[in-house]
Amino acid sequence: MQVISIYWCRKDFRLDDNPALFNCLKESREEDTLFLPLFILEDYMTKGDPINQYSYTSRVLLSKILPKFADNFTEFSVINGKISQVLTKLSKHYNVKVYVNDDVHPDFYKQIKKIKENGLNIKVYQDSLAVDKETKTITGNYYSIFTPFKKNILAKFIDTKIILKSNPDSKINYLSKNAIEKIFNKKDLVKNTEKDILKEFKDTRLIKVGKNTIDLDGIIARPELNHVYTNEKEVLDIFKKYIKNDGLINYKDKRDFLKNTNSNMAIALAWGLISAGILMREIKNHHADLNHLGVQTYISELIWREFYKYILYHNSTVLNEEFQKKYRNKIEWRENKEAVKFFKLWVQGKTGYDIVDASMLELAKTGQMHNRSRMIVASILTKNLGIDWRWGQEYFRSILADLDDASNNGGWQWSASVGSDPKPIRIFNPYTQADNYDTDREYRNKWLDKDYKLEAIIEHKQARQEALIRYGLLNNKHKDHNQHHLFSD
Numbered sequence: 001m002q003v004i005s006i007y008w009c010r011k012d013f014r015l016d017d018n019p020a021l022f023n024c025l026k027e028s029r030e031e032d033t034l035f036l037p038l039f040i041l042e043d044y045m046t047k048g049d050p051i052n053q054y055s056y057t058s059r060v061l062l063s064k065i066l067p068k069f070a071d072n073f074t075e076f077s078v079i080n081g082k083i084s085q086v087l088t089k090l091s092k093h094y095n096v097k098v099y100v101n102d103d104v105h106p107d108f109y110k111q112i113k114k115i116k117e118n119g120l121n122i123k124v125y126q127d128s129l130a131v132d133k134e135t136k137t138i139t140g141n142y143y144s145i146f147t148p149f150k151k152n153i154l155a156k157f158i159d160t161k162i163i164l165k166s167n168p169d170s171k172i173n174y175l176s177k178n179a180i181e182k183i184f185n186k187k188d189l190v191k192n193t194e195k196d197i198l199k200e201f202k203d204t205r206l207i208k209v210g211k212n213t214i215d216l217d218g219i220i221a222r223p224e225l226n227h228v229y230t231n232e233k234e235v236l237d238i239f240k241k242y243i244k245n246d247g248l249i250n251y252k253d254k255r256d257f258l259k260n261t262n263s264n265m266a267i268a269l270a271w272g273l274i275s276a277g278i279l280m281r282e283i284k285n286h287h288a289d290l291n292h293l294g295v296q297t298y299i300s301e302l303i304w305r306e307f308y309k310y311i312l313y314h315n316s317t318v319l320n321e322e323f324q325k326k327y328r329n330k331i332e333w334r335e336n337k338e339a340v341k342f343f344k345l346w347v348q349g350k351t352g353y354d355i356v357d358a359s360m361l362e363l364a365k366t367g368q369m370h371n372r373s374r375m376i377v378a379s380i381l382t383k384n385l386g387i388d389w390r391w392g393q394e395y396f397r398s399i400l401a402d403l404d405d406a407s408n409n410g411g412w413q414w415s416a417s418v419g420s421d422p423k424p425i426r427i428f429n430p431y432t433q434a435d436n437y438d439t440d441r442e443y444r445n446k447w448l449d450k451d452y453k454l455e456a457i458i459e460h461k462q463a464r465q466e467a468l469i470r471y472g473l474l475n476n477k478h479k480d481h482n483q484h485h486l487f488s489d
């Protein structure tokens with residue numbers, strides 16, 4: 001049987017520093033095999049339960065990014081189905097070798113297990129983290145706290161090795177379209193255009209929070225996503241410009257202010273349009289002085305991303321349960337019916353805390369939100385409104401353009417004070433936050449209606465007291481604070 005080398009493309013839409021693609025092409029050339037670049041529109045993304053399918057934002061972005069990436073190749077196949085079934089079908093006609101970049105999501109490893117059980121040859125390349133996923137403390141344990149993790153990996157992260165740019169030119173021997181059409185049903189081969197990809201998804205926007213299914217279309221309009229960049233060249237140019245305009249030098253001083261847009265690299269990282277290694281290469285090319293505080297702070301944020309991926313990889317249950325055992329099933333979140341009412345107001349930007357409402361409207365309208373805003377709205381949802389952090393995580397999953405399950409989970413668990421890297425419990429004061437980070441009201445004026453005027457659903461002082469009781473820091477009867485564990489800002 002002839003051999004085919006399959007590049008299984010997932011969310012890694014770039015030619016530069018793409019280990020699975022690079023090695024697939026290299027071995028295909030060296031061993032004179034047929035080359036097949038492939039994206040699988042997995043059943044779980046498109047055909048399953050409409051609640052679990054790809055979110056509206058993800059399917060719109062996928063339909064824009066995938067065809068542009070495929071333009072780099074002479075042939076590129078998009079196939080409906082399940083990866084293990086698609087590979088099994090191909091293996092009846094060819095000797096199959098599969099190349100894929102890794103992921104830290106637990107579902108990825110279930111897929112790999114199944115592929116291996118079917119006797120197929122698959123090579124998984126580390127790409128999710130720039131540093132070794134197996135990094136351990138000197139006592140041989142996995143890290144759970146950011147600062148020592150960062151200390152251990154910083155030098156290695158800065159020195160991240162880059163894989164050469166891939167060149168899928170016509171000299172490579174592609175598996176022909178005809179050959180693929182002989183193996184798969186016509187309906188399973190998807191035309192690689194924005195319109196045809198979108199057609200494969202159910203056009204709904206349902207999310208499940210607790211026991212409730214909420215139709216987002218019933219409460220908030222769909223985000224406008226045309227502003228999002230969609231290819232790796234565009235992304236690299238944006239980052240170079242950001243550095244040239246002193247973005248990194250000013251990063252530490254400006255990053256928290258809401259009128260400031262930061263590097264805007266999260267979407268590119270989440271969709272694999274750029275890698276952390278390439279960002280580091282560009283930083284080093286431009287900044288001889290890596291000791292500058294602005295540059296250091298930026299690198300530190302990139303390492304937060306590494307850290308959350310590392311945490312998810314080694315603790316796959318965190319997507320559904322608190323990292324800290326002492327909080328599992330211990331916090332009494334708000335009672336269901338009232339929680340649904342408050343949750344919908346939060347989603348719609350109608351909480352009456354103006355900074356929260358402006359932030360939620362930014363998210364609803366663009367699929368993006370400033371990091372400071374994310375911290376504020378997450379604190380208000382979990383602390384002031386007493387709503388389970390999993391509900392917030394789910395809404396963000398359904399709308400963020402830069403959705404990264406590890407960072408999203410890390411951000412929510414941090415905000416709910418139940419995650420790794422334990423800190424004193426923080427209860428953000430939305431008014432102080434607004435005064436500090438939206439000093440001239442520019443951000444609120446941008447996102448709120450001119451005649452915005454709403455009362456807070458729960459007055460902040462009262463909400464704060466209730467949060468303290470919920471977290472066991474204030475005894476309901478005696479009202480004695482356990483100040484030791486409390487941090488307010």
Ligand SMILES: Cc1cc2nc3c(=O)[nH]c(=O)nc-3n(C[C@H](O)[C@H](O)[C@H](O)COP(=O)(O)OP(=O)(O)OC[C@H]3O[C@@H](n4cnc5c(N)ncnc54)[C@H](O)[C@@H]3O)c2cc1C
Binds near residue numbers: 255265302396407410
């Ligand atoms: C509740 C909550 C949910 C979040 N969900 C996500 C998510 O789904 N995807 C995501 O990429 N980030 C998430 N973040 C982190 C952060 O808000 C975004 O990475 C940041 O706003 C992206 O904007 P930027 O690219 O301009 O960031 P910059 O400030 O320019 O930072 C550069 C890069 O560093 C990384 N980074 C920065 N801050 C963080 C952080 N706190 N945690 C992890 N990585 C960070 C990102 O990759 C980012 O692109 C979340 C934060 C919170 C509090």
